[in-house]
Amino acid sequence: METTLSYNESELVKSLKERDNQSFKYLYNHYSNALYSIILQIVPDQELASDVLQEVFINIWRKISTYDQEKGRLFTWMLNIARNAAIDSIRSKAYQNSKKNKEFPTVVDVHTNSQMTQLNVDSIGLKKTLETLKSEHRVLIELAYFKGYTHEEIAAMEEIPLGTVKTRIRTALTQLREYLK
Amino acid sequence: MNIHEYISSGIVESYVLGLSDREEAAEFERMCREHPEVKTARDLFELQLEKQAFVNVVAPPERVRKGFFAELDQAAAQDSSAVSSPVVPMSAPGHQRTTGNWARYLAAASIILLIASTALNFYFFQQYKSYSTRYNDLLAQNQLLTSNSNTIQTRLRSYESTISRLTDTNVTVVKMPGFPKGPSPASLATVYWDKRTKEVYIYVNNMPRAVPNKQYQLWALVGGKPVDAGTFDVNGDTVLLRMKNVLNAETFAVTLEKQGGSPTPDLTQLYVIGNVKT
Incomplete structure (x- = not known):
């Protein structure tokens, strides 16, 4: 019966906040593909991404009482949990790797050098629309959104002023929005 | 900066995607409360983002689902035992717990049965309605065909008699x-x-x-x-x-x-x- 149930968003949030297990199962059945695909854009290794996904759903279950409908849609909230968890996982992985092997000091290198099973995730969602951006913009979105660097970190890494980083990211985002339409 | 410039500055996207800093986010939340058009722009972008997130998706391995559901069921079991333990009398704790669970399972089962039977009733009623409509349609079609066929036979008979007159040598x-x-x-x-x-x-x-x-x-x-x-x-x-x-x-x-x-x-x-x- 659980797959035939359907909720509108307010009903779903209400059931989730009441910690109704069926509604969490519905949530999983309905959103796991989308969230997994987003995690894969940050964590290309499928095994690791699957672990992150399970952690994300457990976090959603734990933190649902802090979700505030006034601040945005449920999906946006879950998307940000997924993105943060994915970024945390590559950072800690990067940390472990850099301790083991000093020759791979950056996050980016860890991915390209490890023997991981990788999917082509470039056709999914936001990542696909990235291709439409100018390279100077694309790099910044990659670093900020998919790698989780702060604007200050990016300014230092790319050796451009903080103000320029902010302006370029904003410009890139408004362009992305056009492509999402 | 007027409200339209604010909306199109990229702050909406930056906030929704979690790229704005604490100060910007707080300001944006205040703007959403004060200006409905800011909130509308946010809702719109969130919807576009959500729609896009369901295109070309990849399914995670089944083990994630099993793992998460198992956690849920385990947590629920702990929850229900935590709730029922205070009402358990000291004399026969095990026995009481089982009855309580039995009653709960029975209640759950009967509710599931009721929902299933309601759903089936509804389904069969819909089927019945659909068949009854189709039956009436066929009946009407059949009557039309019969009357067409009668007309054609009448005309055919009159043509036949016409031809037999025309060919009669007398x-x-x-x-x-x-x-x-x-x-x-x-x-x-x-x-x-x-x-x-x-x-x-x-x-x-x-x-x-x-x-x-x-x-x-x-x-x-x-x-x-x-x-x-x-x-x-x-x-x-x-x-x-x-x-x-x-x-x-x-x-x-x-x-x-x-x-x-x-x-x-x-x-x-x-x-x-x-x-x-x-």
């Missing part, structure tokens, strides 16, 4: 062209006269429809004296029309007369006329 064929000085010189009608049985049929090759309250009347002329051979209408169905029997005739003619025919022909209304070939 039948005298009398062509009646339009009377040159009559109302319709281009008219043409044919009389089929069976001299043995005296039966007369007329076939209207080409004649105008009679004006209202008028009818065509066939006359058989013997020695210049007209004998009534019956009236007929022209209604577009080109079949043989049975007329009155005629014993003797040298000439056949058709005039337009009042409804039901006249005792004597109105010769100003002579449409067609033809002689019997001997």
Whole structure:
């Protein structure tokens, strides 16, 4: 019966906040593909991404009482949990790797050098629309959104002023929005 | 900065995607409360993002689902035992717990059964409604086909009898062209006269429809004296029309007369006329 149930968003949030297990199962059945695909854009290794996904759903279950409908849609909230968890996982992985092997000091290198099973995730969602951006913009979105660097970190890494980083990211985002339409 | 500039500055996207810093986010949340158009822009972008996130998705391995569901069920089991333990009497804790669980399972099972049966009822009712509509449609279609078939059979019979008259060698064929000085010189009608049985049929090759309250009347002329051979209408169905029997005739003619025919022909209304070939 659980797959035939359907909720509108307010009903779903209400059931989730009441910690109704069926509604969490519905949530999983309905959103796991989308969230997994987003995690894969940050964590290309499928095994690791699957672990992150399970952690994300457990976090959603734990933190649902802090979700505030006034601040945005449920999906946006879950998307940000997924993105943060994915970024945390590559950072800690990067940390472990850099301790083991000093020759791979950056996050980016860890991915390209490890023997991981990788999917082509470039056709999914936001990542696909990235291709439409100018390279100077694309790099910044990659670093900020998919790698989780702060604007200050990016300014230092790319050796451009903080103000320029902010302006370029904003410009890139408004362009992305056009492509999402 | 006006509100539209604020909306199109990229802050909406930056906030939704979690890229704005604490200060910007706090300001944005305040703007959402104060300006409905900011909130509308946020809702719109969130919806676009959500829609996009479901395109070309990849399914995670089944183990994630099993793992998460197992965690959920385990947490629920802990929850329910935590809730029921305070009401357990000290004397027989195990027994009470089981009854409580049994009752809970029974209640859950009966609710599931009720929902399932309601759903099935609804489903069967929908099926019934759909079949009943389709049955009525078929019935109506069948009636239409039957009545079409009857019409066609009637017409077929009249064509068959027409053909058998035309091919019968005992039948005298009398062509009646339009009377040159009559109302319709281009008219043409044919009389089929069976001299043995005296039966007369007329076939209207080409004649105008009679004006209202008028009818065509066939006359058989013997020695210049007209004998009534019956009236007929022209209604577009080109079949043989049975007329009155005629014993003797040298000439056949058709005039337009009042409804039901006249005792004597109105010769100003002579449409067609033809002689019997001997």
